[in-house]
Amino acid sequence: MKTRLILKPGQRGTKRLAEKYGDDLICVRYRYDLVTKKRLKTIELVIEKTNWEPQPEKLSEDSLVAVKIKGYETELRKQVKRAGGTWKPDQKLWYVRYGTIKGTPLEKHIYVDT
Secondary structure (H helix, E strand, C coil): CEEEEEECCCCCCCHHHHHHHHHHEEEEEEEEECCCCEEEEEEEECCCCCCCCCCCCCCCCCCEEEECCCCCCHHHHHHHHHCCCEEECCCCEEEEEHHHHCCCHHHHHECCCC
């Protein structure tokens, strides 16, 4: 089954459904079944609305985090240097601001002492 068209409420082909479902209508999809040679019109609806509070980020952009990199991971070591990381040889850890490594492969190497 292929979806060929996805329409937002108010677009041509959605007006009657938008009148019927109002703000609960998210989208209308036209799907085509090649086996049965049928076109299906499907809709996506909001069925529940509840209040939600996102969890606060555990680390701020300015937080200094420890990053553990193995000796053979030379490319990661170059990346942490470019991000302004500082090497602490006694701890064998790099220290860098979280905001500079957020969303990079270095983020997976943050060291958390348990």
